[in-house]
Amino acid sequence: MIKFKVSIVGSYPKPISLGKAISRYRSNKISQDKLEEYISKQTQKFFELVKNVSADYTTDGMFRWDDVVDVTFSYLAGAEKGDLMRFYDNNFYYRRPVIRSRLEAKTKDYVEYLQASKKLMSESKVSSRLKAVILGPLSYLQFSEDKYYKDPVEIMKDYVTETNKVIKEVEKVVDALEIHEPAIFDKGIKGDILQKVPELYSTLFDGIRAEKHLITYFYVNSRRLDLLFSLPVDVVGLDVIENKNKLGVIYKYFKGKKVFLGVLNTRNTKLERPSTIVNLARKAYEKGAEEVLIGNSAPMDFIPEIIAKRKINLLAKARSMYHG
Amino acid sequence: MAELPILPTTVIGSYPRPKWLREAIRLHKAGKLDDEEMTEAFNDAALAIMRDHQLAGVDVPTDGEVKRDEMVEFFAERLGGFRFYGPVRVWGTAYYVKPAVVSKVEYKSPLLVDEFLYTKSISYTENVKITITGPYTLAYWSYNEYYKTRQDLAYDLAKVINKELHNLVEAGARIIQIDEPAIHSTKEDVEWAVDVVNESLKGINAKLVMHVCYGDYKIVAPYLNDFKVDQINFALKIYDYEPLELFKKYNYSKEIGVGVIDVHSKRVETPEEVMKDILNTLNYFEPEKVWINPDCGLKLLPRKLAFQKLVSMVKGTQMAREELKKRGYKDTIKL
Numbered sequence: 085m086i087k088f089k090v091s092i093v094g095s096y097p098k099p100i101s102l103g104k105a106i107s108r109y110r111s112n113k114i115s116q117d118k119l120e121e122y123i124s125k126q127t128q129k130f131f132e133l134v135k136n137v138s139a140d141y142t143t144d145g146m147f148r149w150d151d152v153v154d155v156t157f158s159y160l161a162g163a164e165k166g167d168l169m170r171f172y173d174n175n176f177y178y179r180r181p182v183i184r185s186r187l188e189a190k191t192k193d194y195v196e197y198l199q200a201s202k203k204l205m206s207e208s209k210v211s212s213r214l215k216a217v218i219l220g221p222l223s224y225l226q227f228s229e230d231k232y233y234k235d236p237v238e239i240m241k242d243y244v245t246e247t248n249k250v251i252k253e254v255e256k257v258v259d260a261l262e263i264h265e266p267a268i269f270d271k272g273i274k275g276d277i278l279q280k281v282p283e284l285y286s287t288l289f290d291g292i293r294a295e296k297h298l299i300t301y302f303y304v305n306s307r308r309l310d311l312l313f314s315l316p317v318d319v320v321g322l323d324v325i326e327n328k329n330k331l332g333v334i335y336k337y338f339k340g341k342k343v344f345l346g347v348l349n350t351r352n353t354k355l356e357r358p359s360t361i362v363n364l365a366r367k368a369y370e371k372g373a374e375e376v377l378i379g380n381s382a383p384m385d386f387i388p389e390i391i392a393k394r395k396i397n398l399l400a401k402a403r404s405m406y407h408g
Numbered sequence: 409m410a411e412l413p414i415l416p417t418t419v420i421g422s423y424p425r426p427k428w429l430r431e432a433i434r435l436h437k438a439g440k441l442d443d444e445e446m447t448e449a450f451n452d453a454a455l456a457i458m459r460d461h462q463l464a465g466v467d468v469p470t471d472g473e474v475k476r477d478e479m480v481e482f483f484a485e486r487l488g489g490f491r492f493y494g495p496v497r498v499w500g501t502a503y504y505v506k507p508a509v510v511s512k513v514e515y516k517s518p519l520l521v522d523e524f525l526y527t528k529s530i531s532y533t534e535n536v537k538i539t540i541t542g543p544y545t546l547a548y549w550s551y552n553e554y555y556k557t558r559q560d561l562a563y564d565l566a567k568v569i570n571k572e573l574h575n576l577v578e579a580g581a582r583i584i585q586i587d588e589p590a591i592h593s594t595k596e597d598v599e600w601a602v603d604v605v606n607e608s609l610k611g612i613n614a615k616l617v618m619h620v621c622y623g624d625y626k627i628v629a630p631y632l633n634d635f636k637v638d639q640i641n642f643a644l645k646i647y648d649y650e651p652l653e654l655f656k657k658y659n660y661s662k663e664i665g666v667g668v669i670d671v672h673s674k675r676v677e678t679p680e681e682v683m684k685d686i687l688n689t690l691n692y693f694e695p696e697k698v699w700i701n702p703d704c705g706l707k708l709l710p711r712k713l714a715f716q717k718l719v720s721m722v723k724g725t726q727m728a729r730e731e732l733k734k735r736g737y738k739d740t741i742k743l
């Protein structure tokens with residue numbers, strides 16, 4: 085029997101105690117060491133959960149970052165934090181990067197943070213493969229404000245060239261890369277920009293050997309699936325739980341592909357049925373997928389921690405149902 | 409019939425809680441203040457805020473919503489069908505409580521009648537305003553585990569809100585503001601969202617106001633005249649009044665509450681600036697149809713700044729009234 089793999093994607097909800105610690109740190113009320121203690125503690129707790137569901141792949145829960153855009157500030161210089169912007173149709177906001185000078189790789193910080201996570205992982209005896217989260221070039225373009233380049237393609241070119249340098253260091257630490265590219269389905273992106281995306285991805289991954297998981301989420305724009313499945317990655321991820329009405333079209337692309345199915349809706353507290361999850365995975369194999377990974381469909385910040393935990397546990401339940 | 413000065417000034421609703429009230433709430437949660445003492449503290453805070461509004465010279469005040477923690481949570485806690493799992497983050501290290509609808513929503517007992525009666529009893533004017541979160545926003549800012557669609561949930565919430573509005577009118581409420589900050593969140597929903605809001609207002613005999621703030625006004629602009637309210641107030645200062653063109657384009661014809669104070673900025677607007685902004689608005693709307701308010705609730709500002717901003721708002725409005733007098737307008741309007 086073919087088995088599906090479990091992959092935990094993006095960020096796990098930060099408990100309010102950690103939120104308080106971070107805000108105390110930011111107002112200089114606690115030291116960096118103290119903050120690191122809080123982050124380690126939450127990361128360890130998260131890894132316990134990862135271990136319980138025997139996830140094949142996981143991130144470190146991203147407790148250090150406000151959101152997926154925030155991560156970019158740790159590996160790129162040239163942008164500063166701007167206004168709060170709404171993250172798609174969620175009551176969740178990120179700080180828009182305002183690009184003020186040429187984007188440049190900063191390799192040290194991100195690598196060190198990932199090393200710390202890797203260490204915690206081995207201490208907790210978690211055997212899952214660790215993924216480093218990187219924001220995709222198109223999403224970076226869409227989420228940022230340009231005060232320097234004047235040309236969107238130039239921004240993306242520098243973004244991928246510089247991020248490639250970061251990834252070269254990052255891949256020495258982690259087992260896989262998780263590229264978040266939700267903007268691939270954004271409305272109103274011009275054709276000449278979309279056309280450049282495959283080439284940009286080639287540059288992004290130039291000389292990179294680590295496994296590449298491309299993750300998209302929320303609304304699926306069927307007209308962009310050709311583009312998505314043409315990109316040079318190992319695993320293509322889609323939010324299937326919120327796009328059940330488009331599965332017919334989506335399945336057509338699965339043949340011979342490794343796919344990640346977002347089967348847990350991270351925007352609603354309602355728990356999925358394990359049988360629904362199993363059926364989604366089974367169907368993907370029936371449609372010719374070479375390998376199926378399942379997990380949460382998007383970052384988990386939109387639901388309370390207790391619900392995120394219950395949802396992640398459903399993955400183990402689904403696996404036991406499927407594998408008997 | 410009650411009269412108001414032309415360009416009546418009002419608030420959107422919330423006002424910063426005095427620090428001592430936050431302390432009292434903490435003590436109450438820790439079991440160190442009993443329920444009666446907590447009620448007394450809430451009432452005292454309402455008195456203090458009402459006095460702030462009076463000193464600033466606001467024509468149509470509220471109690472600053474000091475008794476409510478949050479605009480969805482407060483109602484969800486008091487209705488049947490909701491459940492709380494814990495806080496979620498909205499950005500950075502800011503959290504809020506988003507309730508989940510787990511069974512049919514039900515009206516159990518009046519939500520705001522006590523609050524309104526107390527506010528009325530301490531008010532310096534009979535023109536007090538009571539605010540209530542609207543059905544679309546309640547639905548949008550909750551997880552839906554029970555209803556087939558958000559629309560189904562919103563319609564049931566409209567029935568619940570309608571019951572409460574009837575009770576408020578019976579208790580003497582004459583100016584009611586329905587808060588729908590989420591109304592323009594999702595383009596696909598707007599058409600039915602208008603109907604949901606109207607459903608909640610059915611048979612309500614009071615001056616009805618709707619509050620809409622941050623977001624993309626383009627989504628809701630074509631529908632503004634369809635809301636069965638007398639007035640809609642908007643955050644406008646933060647957008648430098650650009651949406652006025654949009655409202656004109658769609659022939660918006662109800663009264664407008666003009667946001668002249670940016671509640672997200674710590675800079676206090678000057679009275680001259682407020683006057684200039686008001687006079688600019690009068691290029692788009694008849695003065696008899698214009699009310700003056702901040703962009704949104706003042707809750708997140710330090711209290712001192714909130715007060716100074718209200719003072720500027722009122723002073724600037726008075727200056728604009730002088731100008732209107734010169735132009736030959738009467739100095740009062742009917743409520």
Ligand SMILES: [Zn+2]
Pocket residue numbers: 420589619620621622703704705
């Ligand atoms: Zn507002």
